[in-house]
Amino acid sequence: MDIHRRSLLKGLATAGAAGAAAVTTGGLALASPERRKAPADAVGMLYDATRCIGCKTCVVACREANGLAPERSGDGLYDAPQDLSGSTKNIIKLYRDGNDSSYMKTQCMHCIDPACAAACMLGALQKREFGIVSWDGSRCVGCRYCQTACPFNIPKFEWSSANPKIVKCEMCRHLLAKGGIPACVRVCPAQAVIFGTRDELLAEAKRRIAESPGTYVPRVYGEEDGGGTQVLYLAHVDFEKLGLPKLGPEPPPNMARTVQHSIYKGFVAPVALYAVLGAVLLRNRRHPPEEAQEERS
Amino acid sequence: MNLWDAHPGLPPQHIKSGLHRRDFMKVITLAAASVGLTSSAAMRIAEAAFKGMKPSVIWLHFQECTGCTESLLRTAHPALSELILDLVSLDYHETLFAAAGYQAEAALKSAMAQNAGKYVCIVEGAIPTKDGGIYCKIGGRTAMDILQDVAGKAGAVIAIGSCASWGGVPSADPNPTGATGAPQLLPGKTVVTIPGCPANPYNLLGVVLQYATLGTLPALDSQGRPLFAYTRTIHEDCPRRAHFDAGRFAERFGDEGHRQGYCLYKIGCKGPETHANCSLQGFGEVGSWPIGIGHPCFGCTEQKLAFRVPLHQTVKIDRPMPPDTYPPIHADHNHISPLATGLAGVAGGALLTAGYLASKKIGASPATPDDTPGARLPAQGE
Numbered sequence: 001m002d003i004h005r006r007s008l009l010k011g012l013a014t015a016g017a018a019g020a021a022a023v024t025t026g027g028l029a030l031a032s033p034e035r036r037k038a039p040a041d042a043v044g045m046l047y048d049a050t051r052c053i054g055c056k057t058c059v060v061a062c063r064e065a066n067g068l069a070p071e072r073s074g075d076g077l078y079d080a081p082q083d084l085s086g087s088t089k090n091i092i093k094l095y096r097d098g099n100d101s102s103y104m105k106t107q108c109m110h111c112i113d114p115a116c117a118a119a120c121m122l123g124a125l126q127k128r129e130f131g132i133v134s135w136d137g138s139r140c141v142g143c144r145y146c147q148t149a150c151p152f153n154i155p156k157f158e159w160s161s162a163n164p165k166i167v168k169c170e171m172c173r174h175l176l177a178k179g180g181i182p183a184c185v186r187v188c189p190a191q192a193v194i195f196g197t198r199d200e201l202l203a204e205a206k207r208r209i210a211e212s213p214g215t216y217v218p219r220v221y222g223e224e225d226g227g228g229t230q231v232l233y234l235a236h237v238d239f240e241k242l243g244l245p246k247l248g249p250e251p252p253p254n255m256a257r258t259v260q261h262s263i264y265k266g267f268v269a270p271v272a273l274y275a276v277l278g279a280v281l282l283r284n285r286r287h288p289p290e291e292a293q294e295e296r297s
Numbered sequence: 298m299n300l301w302d303a304h305p306g307l308p309p310q311h312i313k314s315g316l317h318r319r320d321f322m323k324v325i326t327l328a329a330a331s332v333g334l335t336s337s338a339a340m341r342i343a344e345a346a347f348k349g350m351k352p353s354v355i356w357l358h359f360q361e362c363t364g365c366t367e368s369l370l371r372t373a374h375p376a377l378s379e380l381i382l383d384l385v386s387l388d389y390h391e392t393l394f395a396a397a398g399y400q401a402e403a404a405l406k407s408a409m410a411q412n413a414g415k416y417v418c419i420v421e422g423a424i425p426t427k428d429g430g431i432y433c434k435i436g437g438r439t440a441m442d443i444l445q446d447v448a449g450k451a452g453a454v455i456a457i458g459s460c461a462s463w464g465g466v467p468s469a470d471p472n473p474t475g476a477t478g479a480p481q482l483l484p485g486k487t488v489v490t491i492p493g494c495p496a497n498p499y500n501l502l503g504v505v506l507q508y509a510t511l512g513t514l515p516a517l518d519s520q521g522r523p524l525f526a527y528t529r530t531i532h533e534d535c536p537r538r539a540h541f542d543a544g545r546f547a548e549r550f551g552d553e554g555h556r557q558g559y560c561l562y563k564i565g566c567k568g569p570e571t572h573a574n575c576s577l578q579g580f581g582e583v584g585s586w587p588i589g590i591g592h593p594c595f596g597c598t599e600q601k602l603a604f605r606v607p608l609h610q611t612v613k614i615d616r617p618m619p620p621d622t623y624p625p626i627h628a629d630h631n632h633i634s635p636l637a638t639g640l641a642g643v644a645g646g647a648l649l650t651a652g653y654l655a656s657k658k659i660g661a662s663p664a665t666p667d668d669t670p671g672a673r674l675p676a677q678g679e
Contacts (some may be wrong), residue, residue, distance in 0.1 A: 045472075054623065056586075056618075056619040060618060060619065064366065070616075070617045072617055073617075073620065076613070076617070077562075077617060078617050078618065078620040079539075079617040079618055079620060080619060080620055080622070080624075081624070082628045083624060084622040092623065093623060093624050093626050094623030094624070094625065094626075095625075095626050098627075103623075127318035143651070145388065150346060161541055241626070242626060243626040243627060247454050
């Protein structure tokens, strides 16, 4: 098909008009949505990497409390998970650089405004009681958008199962419902990970930093990061070295919200787009392209 | 506060008999602790012993090596053998008896008659059942007959050693005498089993003392073993466990790892599947046991292992635990090299091209024999 100069210009002009319409309408609402606050009953965990002794008792207790099968090493002798996975919700890792080292407990951060829940199209992942980001298998379609959305790379998928689940720490909500506490906290012999309301934990973390100023990076990871999390961290090395990403105070879902909410604000952009397309259709009916006229004759 | 202060009326006969008060309390406390009793219960045990509330014990010997009795006699505390004799009234024991022949049998009969329904029957050794049980007879009676008679009228039945617990060595393949354990021949009766080859004497002492003072038996597992001694595996509390976690193994007898005292798993240690307290409660308190002297545990307390699984065959780890190594912060997720990606792309492209060309050929061939598609289009247009 030959592209005629005139039709090309017309097409470009139409597309430009549609785009301009979208940008104008969007521009009206580019102010980002408000940051959410932690729910009133928010509980959490505070992991103090300087207190952890790396015994991995929490890894074993997590398996037992959540009925997760061990991940055997090649020789079958050890339970040696290398990362979070479809059967590991909690893991102790080691950061080492020369003589400097730190343990790191990795599990769901229970964000105040979780990206996984924002990405979940059917609400399988939601913040439920105590602000725990919980997974509801009856609503999950296995799209794994939550995996892509999570800035901490936490949700895992049971690749080996025919009926796979999304696996991630749910702060032992089945134990909390019975008045218990998370298994990892219960067994920690060094109180490196403690459980409490988010406010209590934040105060305790700040107290520790104030009490021994040289010990810690003077910051509580999770207080503001990614809009705030219910699992908080203290460490003596940069949090990035422990695999915690550098996130601004803005919750990650807010970016998507800004874009989407802007586009659909008052439904102006879709209406404008379809109006333009309709106009092009009408115009083409009245003035059929030259080729078509030639063929008919 | 000691017993003598609390009960000034108690006759210090044990001091007279050469047993020191401190030794006595030490052993009582140890025995009480081994059955999970508190120190106040230890006091009650001591009181019972002083008041002469000694349970009558009838000890039966069947198909065995007498190793359990021998290990009981060779405990390290010098006073223990006296204690056994002082804490319980040992009314019949073929190895330790001064009496013999008809005298011994008469002692058995009178002890059974005097303490019917109250005495403790301790069984040592397997019971042959083949050919009417003729392979073990005492005083003209078969072991099966004696067991039914004595255990039937006992207040408590304890099977000491693996032989009495399920058959032990005599029941190993091909089991020519049809040897079996006491629980199998006493259906419906609670039999406390204290397997081991030999059994740890403290485990027996604990059970007997609890029965003597509190009149109760300890909590048992599905095989009749007291939970206080047989809940955990050897592996869980093994003194060599750190070597296992670090992956340091003796690969063969006498090699460098073996000399260094490394883990014996790879030369056949059955510790991971063997429930017993050997690693916590030493035999004769001197720590001499297979793993202590560099030999793998052979699983003597487990019917499924001892005398069945070859000595140096390794067992499966039922509950694997983390090793003492750590994954890095960023796990290595098998990165795909750019070269591989490029090659895969080229291969994929080649396949697509081939498919496209093939499909073109299929569509074109029936129309004209000349299958150069570009050739006929201009001709049609003119």
